[in-house]
Amino acid sequence: MSQSLAVTAHGLVKKFGGRRVVDGVDLAVPAGTIYGVLGPNGAGKTTTLRMLLGIIEPDEGERTLLGRDRPREASDHVGYLPEERGLYPQMKAREAIAFMGALRGLPWKIGRKRAVEMMEQAGLGYAVDFKIRKLSKGMAQLVQLLGSVVHQPDLLVLDEPFSGLDPVNQEGLERLIRAEQARGATVLFSTHVMAHAERLCDRLAIIAGGKRRFEGTVADARGMLPMRAHYQPERDGPEVAAILPADAQHNGRDWVFPVADDAVEALLLKLTQSGFGVAGLSIERPGLHDAFVRIVGAEALAQAEAEAL
Amino acid sequence: MANNIGRGLRQALTVARRDFIATVFTPTFLLFLLSPMFTILFGAAGGFGASSMAQGAADRARIVVIAAPADVATIVATDRQLRQVFGRGDIPPPLDVVTPSSDPAAQARARVSSRDGDVDAALYGPLDHPIIVYGNGGSNEADYLAGLAEQALRAQKLGSTAPLSVATKTKIVRTVVTTSGHNAAALFAVMAIFLLTLFLAGLTMGTMAEERSNKVIEVLAAAVPLESVFFGKLIGMFGVALLFVGFWGTVASQITAILPAGTAAALAGVAPAVGKPVFALLFLAYFVMSYLLIGAVYLILGAQASTQRELQLMALPMTVVQMANVGMSTAAAGKPGSTIAWIAEIFPFSSPMAMAAHAANSSALWPHAVAILWQLLWVSLVISLGARWFRRGVLKSGEGPKRKRKQPQPSSS
Numbered sequence: 001m002s003q004s005l006a007v008t009a010h011g012l013v014k015k016f017g018g019r020r021v022v023d024g025v026d027l028a029v030p031a032g033t034i035y036g037v038l039g040p041n042g043a044g045k046t047t048t049l050r051m052l053l054g055i056i057e058p059d060e061g062e063r064t065l066l067g068r069d070r071p072r073e074a075s076d077h078v079g080y081l082p083e084e085r086g087l088y089p090q091m092k093a094r095e096a097i098a099f100m101g102a103l104r105g106l107p108w109k110i111g112r113k114r115a116v117e118m119m120e121q122a123g124l125g126y127a128v129d130f131k132i133r134k135l136s137k138g139m140a141q142l143v144q145l146l147g148s149v150v151h152q153p154d155l156l157v158l159d160e161p162f163s164g165l166d167p168v169n170q171e172g173l174e175r176l177i178r179a180e181q182a183r184g185a186t187v188l189f190s191t192h193v194m195a196h197a198e199r200l201c202d203r204l205a206i207i208a209g210g211k212r213r214f215e216g217t218v219a220d221a222r223g224m225l226p227m228r229a230h231y232q233p234e235r236d237g238p239e240v241a242a243i244l245p246a247d248a249q250h251n252g253r254d255w256v257f258p259v260a261d262d263a264v265e266a267l268l269l270k271l272t273q274s275g276f277g278v279a280g281l282s283i284e285r286p287g288l289h290d291a292f293v294r295i296v297g298a299e300a301l302a303q304a305e306a307e308a309l
Numbered sequence: 310m311a312n313n314i315g316r317g318l319r320q321a322l323t324v325a326r327r328d329f330i331a332t333v334f335t336p337t338f339l340l341f342l343l344s345p346m347f348t349i350l351f352g353a354a355g356g357f358g359a360s361s362m363a364q365g366a367a368d369r370a371r372i373v374v375i376a377a378p379a380d381v382a383t384i385v386a387t388d389r390q391l392r393q394v395f396g397r398g399d400i401p402p403p404l405d406v407v408t409p410s411s412d413p414a415a416q417a418r419a420r421v422s423s424r425d426g427d428v429d430a431a432l433y434g435p436l437d438h439p440i441i442v443y444g445n446g447g448s449n450e451a452d453y454l455a456g457l458a459e460q461a462l463r464a465q466k467l468g469s470t471a472p473l474s475v476a477t478k479t480k481i482v483r484t485v486v487t488t489s490g491h492n493a494a495a496l497f498a499v500m501a502i503f504l505l506t507l508f509l510a511g512l513t514m515g516t517m518a519e520e521r522s523n524k525v526i527e528v529l530a531a532a533v534p535l536e537s538v539f540f541g542k543l544i545g546m547f548g549v550a551l552l553f554v555g556f557w558g559t560v561a562s563q564i565t566a567i568l569p570a571g572t573a574a575a576l577a578g579v580a581p582a583v584g585k586p587v588f589a590l591l592f593l594a595y596f597v598m599s600y601l602l603i604g605a606v607y608l609i610l611g612a613q614a615s616t617q618r619e620l621q622l623m624a625l626p627m628t629v630v631q632m633a634n635v636g637m638s639t640a641a642a643g644k645p646g647s648t649i650a651w652i653a654e655i656f657p658f659s660s661p662m663a664m665a666a667h668a669a670n671s672s673a674l675w676p677h678a679v680a681i682l683w684q685l686l687w688v689s690l691v692i693s694l695g696a697r698w699f700r701r702g703v704l705k706s707g708e709g710p711k712r713k714r715k716q717p718q719p720s721s722s
Contacts (some may be wrong), residue, residue, distance in 0.1 A: 055527070075533070084527060086524030086528055087523065088327070088519075089523065090335075102323045103323055103324075103532035103533055104532055147528075
């Protein structure tokens with residue numbers, strides 16, 4: 001394995017009842033990066049992560065985790081937040097965090113000490129001795145997240161970490177992910193919320209129908225679509241269409257149409273000289289949302305958005 | 310390799326520690342720990358109530374002799390002598406001697422049939438041809454009255470009710486334990502292993518179900534091999550078992566000091582054939598075997614169930630099997646060397662209980678070496694198979710590609 005890759009996967013396949021839930025997924029997660037696995041519901045994200053971590057075995061394919069062929073051997077250096085959150089309701093918050101650290105080889109005493117420090121930093125210092133069942137859902141989720149990083153892992157795997165969090169906690173989680181990266185950890189997380197991936201990810205993979213449809217940077221994904229111009233003429237009318245590309249759409253007072261990267265200058269010249277005037281003009285690179293739609297299809301995105309609600 | 314074993318052991322102990330603390334450091338554990346005492350107390354209370362009711366009825370009961378005045382003194386004196394041979398619980402009801410009316414037969418029937426008389430039996434007629442009438446449950450009293458008439462007649466013929474001989478009685482303190490004492494120890498061993506195993510295996514199964522319902526299992530499965538979770542749970546509950554056995558072992562070892570002398574002496578007669586120190590070791594060994602065998606099976610069942618209802622349904626057949634095991638082992642305790650004892654000693658799931666009974670009934674030690682090896686073989690077999698089924702049940706995954714899955718459980722994404 002290359003020293004610079006924290007996680008690799010080649011041709012991972014997992015079948016359930018004859019259906020290929022994950023169908024030949026390849027991944028290469030560079031060490032020290034924040035890497036997103038994006039995909040709609042049922043895409044195979046969780047199953048892929050579970051195979052990478054060794055929770056379940058792939059039916060076909062190979063994977064390495066922190067340079068080891070057997071993921072279990074690296075488990076002490078990995079932190080994991082599963083999609084289905086789970087803590088012992090009778091445990092105190094501090095003990096729950098220390099317990100999760102102890103499972104990964106962190107001595108209890110250090111785990112308890114760090115748990116208190118981390119909860120204080122997160123503004124939950126008052127709740128260190130609260131039992132989990134007394135905490136709100138968001139607080140319990142935060143406790144579990146702290147438990148997944150208490151042993152300062154080299155690789156942090158988060159399955160849908162933003163789900164169930166309010167906007168304030170989502171922002172806090174983004175800060176924590178960046179802090180983990182700054183500490184030197186690799187962060188691998190799955191999500192179907194494009195905004196988080198767009199803000200956080202150095203690289204990402206898009207999975208749909210069990211297959212990897214895209215791998216690269218956010219810019220690479222956005223670059224798959226041409227830039228989009230929103231033009232508002234001073235004097236509008238059907239005749240404006242004559243100076244615009246054939247696929248331009250009239251949307252209210254705006255004309256919306258794609259623009260190739262090398263055609264921006266020519267477009268500006270054409271619009272200023274057209275005689276219709278320029279009341280407004282914006283040329284934007286499409287967001288990850290649009291790239292995702294293009295890659296997985298509009299139907300899959302609708303499904304993903306419904307899931308996010 | 311050694312590193313992996315060390316890590317696996319450390320992870321198993323982490324799980325065990327959590328389970329031990331979660332079980333022991335709760336108020337409900339006190340109830341569990343003291344449950345045998347509650348059983349004894351409730352049993353004693355029930356026994357006392359039943360005894361009080363029986364005593365109340367006995368206090369009101371009477372037997373009646375309708376006799377001519379000339380016979381009264383002899384009958385009363387004979388009755389006094391005869392009562393001395395009865396133990397406290399077997400002594401006949403007090404005797405009323407009444408003068409005959411013009412119709413003694415009707416008089417006797419009236420006394421026995423009386424609604425509030427509580428007369429169990431009545432005798433009338435001459436002592437050489439007495440007639441006895443008795444009511445429901447008065448058969449023994451009727452026999453007593455027949456004997457009383459016989460002895461009274463003998464006394465009349467001898468002309469005295471004074472004893473004809475004076476016996477010299479010497480109490481001998483028995484130093485050897487009887488077969489009954491061994492059997493009692495055997496029965497105790499069987500029941501103790503059965504109840505302990507059942508309680509603890511049930512607890513283990515409960516913790517498994519708890520983790521599935523709390524979704525903690527995936528956190529564990531991601532950090533720790535499921536085999537370590539499996540062993541951790543067995544070890545955790547074994548720690549609880551040791552605490553339980555230690556507590557009640559200490560109580561049992563000191564119990565004779567606080568019991569009444571008679572009861573303590575009776576308990577002293579309950580002893581195993583192999584001797585108490587060896588028996589304690591063998592009991593512990595067989596308890597461990599039984600716990601590992603039964604605990605592993607319950608743990609596998611717990612891993613398959615996704616709801617409490619499923620859990621109860623799955624536990625029921627195993628509980629029935631355990632009842633059969635304890636039935637065989639109890640029979641083995643009462644009839645050592647019998648066919649049923651052999652079967653119970655060989656069948657893996659009843660073997661620990663039956664062999665503990667064997668240790669109480671027979672002083673031979675070599676069968677225990679064979680039995681422990683046999684049970685170890687089964688323990689390793691059940692645990693290795695159990696760990697695999699546990700993994701499949703917990704995550705509904707890990708099945709080889711050649712086998713068909715009955716209930717596919719894909720992940721949610």
